[in-house]
Amino acid sequence: MKYQDLLQQLFGNEINYSVDNNVLLGDAAFDNQQFSLCGIVDAAQLDNVMSLKLAKFILDKVNLDPKFNLLIFIDTGGQKTSRQAELLGLNRYFAHLIKVIHYARAKGARVFSLVYGSALGGAFIAAGLNAEKVYALAEAQIAVMWLEAMSRVTKIPLVRLEELSKSSAIFAPGAENFVKLGVIDKIIDPAAFLPQIISDIGGAAPSINHWRELADVRGGRTLANKIVSQVIND
Amino acid sequence: MEKLQYNFSSKTNKLSEFGITAGVVNSGNLEILLEKHDKVDELFIEINTTVPGFAAVWQAVISDFVAKYAVGACKFTINDCGATPAIVSLRLRQLYELAASGNQGNDYSNSRYLELNARERINALVDGGSFTEIMPAINKIVSPHLGQLDLPVEFDDGVIIGTAKISGKPVYIASQNYAFMGGAVGEVNGAKLSGICLKALKDKVSAMIFLLDSGGVRLHEANAGEIAISELIAAIIQLKLASIPVIGIVAGRNGAFGGIGIVSQCLDAIIVTENARTSVSGPEVIETVMGVAEYDSSDRALVWRTCGGRHRSIMGDAFYSSKQIGDIRQKLLELLDKPTLFNEKTLLDEYQQLEQRLIDNQNSRDGIDVWAIAGLSNPQQIPDLSDSDFMELLK
Amino acid sequence: MKFIQNQLLKKETLATASKLLEGKWLKDSTKLPLLFEEIIKPHNRVCLEGDNQKQAVYLAKGLCKVNPQIVNNLHIVQSCLSLPEHVEIFERGIASKVDFCYSSGQGARVMNLAAEGKIEMKAIHTYLELFSRYFLDLTPNVALLVAEKADRAGNLYTGANTEETPAIAEATAFKDGIVIVEVNEIVDELPRVDIPASWVDVLVHSPTPQMVKPLFTRDPAKIDEVKILMAMMAIKGIYAKYGVNRLNHGIGYATSAVELLLPTYAESLGLKGKICQYMVINPCPTLIPAIESGFIKTICSPGGEVGMNEYVRAHADIFFNGSDGSQRSNRAFAQLAGLYAIDMFVGGSLQIDLMGNSSTATIERMTGFGGAPNLGSDINARRHSSDTWLKAGAEYAQTQDKTLLKGRKLVVQMVETFQAAGQPTFVEELDALTLQKKMKMPLPPIMIFGDDVTHIVTEIGIANLLLCKDLAEREQAIRAVAGYTPVGLAKDPQKVAELHKRGAIQYPEDLGIRFSDATRDLLAAKSIKDLVEISGGLYNPPSMYRDW
CATH class of the missing domain: 3.90.226.10 (2-enoyl-CoA Hydratase; Chain A, domain 1)
Structure with a gap:
C-alpha cells in the first residue's frame, strides 16, 4: 500500500506530514488522541542519514513532552548495502536510533509500529522491532532473507526449504510466520489499526517477555520463553 | 546424519570432572560431552555424525582409546561434523586430560x-x-x-x-x-x-x-x-x-x-x-549485491580499513x-x-557526534580519508603500526 | 648455406614483421595478434611463458586473438598451464599439442580437452626434463616471455621472479628461435641486466604488470595440533637423527609447521647449527622466524614470493641477490641443487599406496608434476658424500646385507592418514592407475616412486623404509602408520610389533614426544601478522592474507 493512501485512510485530514529522503515525519490526530508519526517509505534502504533523522525527530519529541504517542510506519528494503555506509559506522547509527526509541518508551512514550510494505533484515531491527507492539497489514512482506538466497548461502536445496517452511515459521519469509513467532501482535486492517492502538494505549505497556510469551502460546517458538525463565531463575 | 552407539568394557575411571566438553562442532571437527554412566566397568558412547558409513573406523579409534585410558562409568556423546580419526583421537585425549585435571587452574596470562x-x-x-x-x-x-x-x-x-x-x-x-x-x-x-x-x-x-x-x-x-x-x-x-x-x-x-x-x-x-x-552488512554481502567495484571483499586491507578494529576505535565507536x-x-x-x-543528554551528545561525522566525511571513500579528517598524521601508515605505536597515536 | 636455413628464416620473418615495429618495439599494441600472425607459423613449437608463479598474461591474451586459419596446430612447450588463455588456445584450434609440467587450476579443463581430442598430450615432464629438452628436441621456435622491466635497447630485468625465463630465452635465442617479451615498465637504466638485449628480438609494452601468484604463503593460523605433532616427530626422529643440513621443503602445512618449530622446539633440543642450514626453497614467509633466529645460512630459491622482496633484499647473506640488491631466482639451477645437492626432500601427497608410491592425480583433474619428482628422488649417479647421505645409506646397506658403496638421499613424505573424513591418504591402489587407463598413458602419473621414499611420517608415527628388508616388510611398515584407514586397519599386528622393536616404526612415545605437548604455543608465529612483526616490517603480505 502506498503510504499516501494509508495515511489518508487512517487520519483523513487530521494529519500533517512530510517525506524527505524516504523518511516520513509528521503529526496526526485520531479520536482525540495526538500521534507523532515517523517511518520509512517506498521500500527504501535505511542508511546513516535516515536513521539519524528518525532519531532526532523522536529526541525532539521526548524533549518537548516525553508522554507522547509514536507510530512507526515501516516499508524498508533492509539496511543500506554500501561500503560508504559501513565505513562511517552504520551499526552505530542504527544503535543510536534503537536507543532513542527505547529511551522514549522508558520515559513514558507509547510506541507502536505498523509494517505496511516490506520489512527486511537489519533495518527492521533498527526501527520497527523496537516498538512495544508491532502490527502488520495483510500485504506486508517480512523477511530476513528470501528463500532463494538462503538456499544459496546455506547450500540446502530450495525444495527442501520450501517444504519445511510449510510446517515451520522459523526461517521462511511471511508476515504470518512473524505472527506465530510472537513479534507481530496481529495482522490488521487499516481501518482497525487506530482503534486497536487507542485500546492499547488504554492499557499498560506489555512486559519485556511479551513476544516470547506470545510465541509460546502460538507455537512458533517453543523454547525461547522456557530458556529465558530458566536462566533468570537459575 | 547417522547415529551409532557402542559399549566398551573399560577400567573404572578416576576422573574428577563431569559435564565437560572438548572440541567444537565445525567442519572437520567434533564435540565430545562427558557424563557419568551407571555401569562402573563400561564406557557407553553415542555418536551423531554427518559422514555416514564409517562405523568400523569409529569402533577402531575408540577401542584404541579405551585400551589406553580408564574410562569405565563414563558416557561420551559425540556430535561429529566430519572429523578425521586423527582429530577424533586428539579430542578424546583432550577430554580425558581436562576431566582428570580440570581447567580452572590454567594460566592464560600469555595466551592470545x-x-x-x-x-x-x-x-x-x-x-x-x-x-x-x-x-x-x-x-x-x-x-x-x-x-x-x-x-x-x-x-x-x-x-x-x-x-x-x-x-x-x-x-x-x-x-x-x-x-x-x-x-x-x-x-x-x-x-x-x-x-x-x-x-x-x-x-x-x-x-x-x-x-x-x-x-x-x-x-x-x-x-x-x-x-x-x-x-x-x-x-x-x-x-x-x-x-x-x-x-x-x-x-x-x-x-x-x-x-x-x-x-x-x-x-x-x-x-x-x-x-x-x-559492521552491519559483511563485505561479501555488499560485494554480492553492489558489485566488486563497490566493495572488493578479497581486498582484505580495504575490509579492515572499512570495518576493522583500528578504524572503529579512531572513529570513537x-x-x-x-x-x-x-x-x-x-x-x-x-x-x-x-x-x-544513559539519558537525554548522552543521547543528544551522541546525535551531535554522529551528525558531525557525516558532515566531516561527505567525501570520505576510505578509512584513510576518515583518519586524515580525524587529524591523524600519516594515515596511510596506520594499518602497519605496531599496537603500542597505534595506541600512542590514539592519545 | 645448407645448414643455416633457420637463420635465414628468422631473418626473413623479422624483416616482414618489421613494419609493425619501431626498433625492437611493437608500435601499436592493438596490432599484437597481427604481429603473432607474422611471426608464428603453423606447427611451430611455442613457449607461452607460464611458470610456477609468474605468467605472460598480456601475450597470452594476444595469442588467443590470432586467426586460427593463419596460426594453428602449435605445439606448446611450457612448464605450467595455469591461465584460462593457456587452455583457450587449444579450444580455439590455435594449438593442438602440448609438452608441459603441470596445470594448476586448469587441470579439469585440460583433461576434458584431452578426452575430446583437442589436446594431444605429448608428455608431462618434470621441470628439469622440460628445460633440458629445450636444448635437444623441444627447442621453441618462438618464446613468448615476460620481464618486469626493460631498457630501450631491450635488456631485461626479471628480478626476484626470474624463475625459468633465462633458460627458455637461452634455448630459443641460440637456436635461431624468436624471443618476444612483454614488459610493463620501460626505464632508461635497469637495476641490473638479467637477460641481455641480444637474446631478445621483439618487445611489447604491456599495460599491466606481470601476474605473480603468492603460491608459497602459508598462514600459521591454519596449522593445527596434528601437524605440529608430525613436525615434532620429524624434527626429532629424522632431522636430528640424520643431522640434515641440505634440504628442500614442499609447500604443505606440515613442512610450514617444521619451519615454525625450528626457533622454538628444535632450538630447545639444541639443534641450531646442526640441522636445516642450507635450503632449496622459495622465500616462504614461514621461514622468517628461523632465519631471524640464525638457523638458516643459505636459501637457494627457484622463484620469489609475493611480499618477500624487501625482506630478501635485507637478507643478502642468506639469499642470492644481484648487484642492485634485489633477489634473482633461477628455477633450473635451484632444481639442479634440489636433485644433486640436497640430502633430504620433505613433501606431502594426496595418496600413497602400499609400496610407498605417491600421487597427487585424481580422476577429475590432471595436475602434473612440477619439480617434486626430481627433488624427491634418489639419484643413482655418483655424488658427493655427506654424513646424512652416508648414515641413510648405511642403514639401507645393513638391512639389505650389502656392502656400503653409496649413500641414500632421504625422501620423506609427511601426510595425515586422512585428507578429510572418509578420504584416506593411504590406499590399496592409487587413483593414478585409473587415470592412466582413462587417458591411455604409457605409465601411471606417479609423483614420487616408492623405492625412492625412505620415511613416511603420519600422526601415528614414522615408518623408516630403509630398515625394511623386503616389500612385505615395507607394506607392513606403511600399514602401521596408516592409522584407521582401511589400509591401516588391515595391518598384521605381530609383524608391526616386530618392525617396531627393530626401529622401523617409531611412535611419538618412542621419541619422547607426548601428544599433549603438541600445542600451537610451540609455533614461532601464530599468524601472518606475527611474521610481519618478526620480519621487522619487511614482509609485506598480499592483501588476501591480511587480517588487519
Missing part, C-alpha cells in the same frame, strides 16, 4: 584471545575459578531447527553464559562460540543471551559482559534469530536504564556483523583489537586494546570503573 575458545576466553578474563556456567552443555539444550535440516547440533548451541567475578566484583558474562555455525544467533542461543541479561537485571550485578564473535543471524532459523537479537537489545536497554554497565569485547575471528554488529553498538562500550571487524589477554582484561577493568550514563 584469538587463539582461545569461547569458554577459555571467559576463564582467561575473569578471576581464576570464579566462573559458573548456566545451562551448560550437559543440559543438552540444542537447536531443534538444525536437526530438521539434517545439520549437526552443539550442546551449548554456540553460546556460553554464566556468573563470575572480576577483581572480586560479581559480573555475568556471555561468550559466543565463533566456530559453531559462525557464532550466529538462533532461537536457543539467542534466548540464553537474553536470559543472562535479564538475570543480571534481576540480581543487580556489577556488570554484564559480552564476548561477541558472530556473523549475525543464523540463516537456518533466520526469523527466530532476528527476533532473538531484537529481544536481546531490549534486555540490554533495560540494563542501561538500570545503570548496570554492559561491556562488549570484539576481538575474535568472526568479529560482530549483522544483528550482532548492531548489538555491539547498543552496549555501553566495546573493546576491539587489531583483528576485530564489525570502540576502545582499542592489544591482542594480549592481559591488556584486554586491563581495558575491561578500566571500563568497569567508568560508568556510562
Whole structure:
C-alpha cells in the first residue's frame, strides 16, 4: 500500500506530514488522541542519514513532552548495502536510533509500529522491532532473507526449504510466520489499526517477555520463553 | 546424519570432572560431552555424525582409546561434523586430560584471545575459578531447527553464559562460540543471551559482559534469530536504564556483523583489537549485491580499513586494546570503573557526534580519508603500526 | 648455406614483421595478434611463458586473438598451464599439442580437452626434463616471455621472479628461435641486466604488470595440533637423527609447521647449527622466524614470493641477490641443487599406496608434476658424500646385507592418514592407475616412486623404509602408520610389533614426544601478522592474507 493512501485512510485530514529522503515525519490526530508519526517509505534502504533523522525527530519529541504517542510506519528494503555506509559506522547509527526509541518508551512514550510494505533484515531491527507492539497489514512482506538466497548461502536445496517452511515459521519469509513467532501482535486492517492502538494505549505497556510469551502460546517458538525463565531463575 | 552407539568394557575411571566438553562442532571437527554412566566397568558412547558409513573406523579409534585410558562409568556423546580419526583421537585425549585435571587452574596470562575458545576466553578474563556456567552443555539444550535440516547440533548451541567475578566484583558474562555455525544467533542461543541479561537485571550485578564473535543471524532459523537479537537489545536497554554497565569485547575471528554488529553498538562500550571487524552488512554481502567495484571483499586491507578494529576505535565507536589477554582484561577493568550514563543528554551528545561525522566525511571513500579528517598524521601508515605505536597515536 | 636455413628464416620473418615495429618495439599494441600472425607459423613449437608463479598474461591474451586459419596446430612447450588463455588456445584450434609440467587450476579443463581430442598430450615432464629438452628436441621456435622491466635497447630485468625465463630465452635465442617479451615498465637504466638485449628480438609494452601468484604463503593460523605433532616427530626422529643440513621443503602445512618449530622446539633440543642450514626453497614467509633466529645460512630459491622482496633484499647473506640488491631466482639451477645437492626432500601427497608410491592425480583433474619428482628422488649417479647421505645409506646397506658403496638421499613424505573424513591418504591402489587407463598413458602419473621414499611420517608415527628388508616388510611398515584407514586397519599386528622393536616404526612415545605437548604455543608465529612483526616490517603480505 502506498503510504499516501494509508495515511489518508487512517487520519483523513487530521494529519500533517512530510517525506524527505524516504523518511516520513509528521503529526496526526485520531479520536482525540495526538500521534507523532515517523517511518520509512517506498521500500527504501535505511542508511546513516535516515536513521539519524528518525532519531532526532523522536529526541525532539521526548524533549518537548516525553508522554507522547509514536507510530512507526515501516516499508524498508533492509539496511543500506554500501561500503560508504559501513565505513562511517552504520551499526552505530542504527544503535543510536534503537536507543532513542527505547529511551522514549522508558520515559513514558507509547510506541507502536505498523509494517505496511516490506520489512527486511537489519533495518527492521533498527526501527520497527523496537516498538512495544508491532502490527502488520495483510500485504506486508517480512523477511530476513528470501528463500532463494538462503538456499544459496546455506547450500540446502530450495525444495527442501520450501517444504519445511510449510510446517515451520522459523526461517521462511511471511508476515504470518512473524505472527506465530510472537513479534507481530496481529495482522490488521487499516481501518482497525487506530482503534486497536487507542485500546492499547488504554492499557499498560506489555512486559519485556511479551513476544516470547506470545510465541509460546502460538507455537512458533517453543523454547525461547522456557530458556529465558530458566536462566533468570537459575 | 547417522547415529551409532557402542559399549566398551573399560577400567573404572578416576576422573574428577563431569559435564565437560572438548572440541567444537565445525567442519572437520567434533564435540565430545562427558557424563557419568551407571555401569562402573563400561564406557557407553553415542555418536551423531554427518559422514555416514564409517562405523568400523569409529569402533577402531575408540577401542584404541579405551585400551589406553580408564574410562569405565563414563558416557561420551559425540556430535561429529566430519572429523578425521586423527582429530577424533586428539579430542578424546583432550577430554580425558581436562576431566582428570580440570581447567580452572590454567594460566592464560600469555595466551592470545584469538587463539582461545569461547569458554577459555571467559576463564582467561575473569578471576581464576570464579566462573559458573548456566545451562551448560550437559543440559543438552540444542537447536531443534538444525536437526530438521539434517545439520549437526552443539550442546551449548554456540553460546556460553554464566556468573563470575572480576577483581572480586560479581559480573555475568556471555561468550559466543565463533566456530559453531559462525557464532550466529538462533532461537536457543539467542534466548540464553537474553536470559543472562535479564538475570543480571534481576540480581543487580556489577556488570554484564559480552564476548561477541558472530556473523549475525543464523540463516537456518533466520526469523527466530532476528527476533532473538531484537529481544536481546531490549534486555540490554533495560540494563542501561538500570545503570548496570554492559561491556562488549570484539576481538575474535568472526568479529560482530549483522544483528550482532548492531548489538555491539547498543552496549555501553566495546573493546576491539587489531583483528576485530564489525559492521552491519559483511563485505561479501555488499560485494554480492553492489558489485566488486563497490566493495572488493578479497581486498582484505580495504575490509579492515572499512570495518576493522583500528578504524572503529579512531572513529570513537570502540576502545582499542592489544591482542594480549592481559591488556584486554586491563581495558575491561578500566571500563568497569567508568560508568556510562544513559539519558537525554548522552543521547543528544551522541546525535551531535554522529551528525558531525557525516558532515566531516561527505567525501570520505576510505578509512584513510576518515583518519586524515580525524587529524591523524600519516594515515596511510596506520594499518602497519605496531599496537603500542597505534595506541600512542590514539592519545 | 645448407645448414643455416633457420637463420635465414628468422631473418626473413623479422624483416616482414618489421613494419609493425619501431626498433625492437611493437608500435601499436592493438596490432599484437597481427604481429603473432607474422611471426608464428603453423606447427611451430611455442613457449607461452607460464611458470610456477609468474605468467605472460598480456601475450597470452594476444595469442588467443590470432586467426586460427593463419596460426594453428602449435605445439606448446611450457612448464605450467595455469591461465584460462593457456587452455583457450587449444579450444580455439590455435594449438593442438602440448609438452608441459603441470596445470594448476586448469587441470579439469585440460583433461576434458584431452578426452575430446583437442589436446594431444605429448608428455608431462618434470621441470628439469622440460628445460633440458629445450636444448635437444623441444627447442621453441618462438618464446613468448615476460620481464618486469626493460631498457630501450631491450635488456631485461626479471628480478626476484626470474624463475625459468633465462633458460627458455637461452634455448630459443641460440637456436635461431624468436624471443618476444612483454614488459610493463620501460626505464632508461635497469637495476641490473638479467637477460641481455641480444637474446631478445621483439618487445611489447604491456599495460599491466606481470601476474605473480603468492603460491608459497602459508598462514600459521591454519596449522593445527596434528601437524605440529608430525613436525615434532620429524624434527626429532629424522632431522636430528640424520643431522640434515641440505634440504628442500614442499609447500604443505606440515613442512610450514617444521619451519615454525625450528626457533622454538628444535632450538630447545639444541639443534641450531646442526640441522636445516642450507635450503632449496622459495622465500616462504614461514621461514622468517628461523632465519631471524640464525638457523638458516643459505636459501637457494627457484622463484620469489609475493611480499618477500624487501625482506630478501635485507637478507643478502642468506639469499642470492644481484648487484642492485634485489633477489634473482633461477628455477633450473635451484632444481639442479634440489636433485644433486640436497640430502633430504620433505613433501606431502594426496595418496600413497602400499609400496610407498605417491600421487597427487585424481580422476577429475590432471595436475602434473612440477619439480617434486626430481627433488624427491634418489639419484643413482655418483655424488658427493655427506654424513646424512652416508648414515641413510648405511642403514639401507645393513638391512639389505650389502656392502656400503653409496649413500641414500632421504625422501620423506609427511601426510595425515586422512585428507578429510572418509578420504584416506593411504590406499590399496592409487587413483593414478585409473587415470592412466582413462587417458591411455604409457605409465601411471606417479609423483614420487616408492623405492625412492625412505620415511613416511603420519600422526601415528614414522615408518623408516630403509630398515625394511623386503616389500612385505615395507607394506607392513606403511600399514602401521596408516592409522584407521582401511589400509591401516588391515595391518598384521605381530609383524608391526616386530618392525617396531627393530626401529622401523617409531611412535611419538618412542621419541619422547607426548601428544599433549603438541600445542600451537610451540609455533614461532601464530599468524601472518606475527611474521610481519618478526620480519621487522619487511614482509609485506598480499592483501588476501591480511587480517588487519
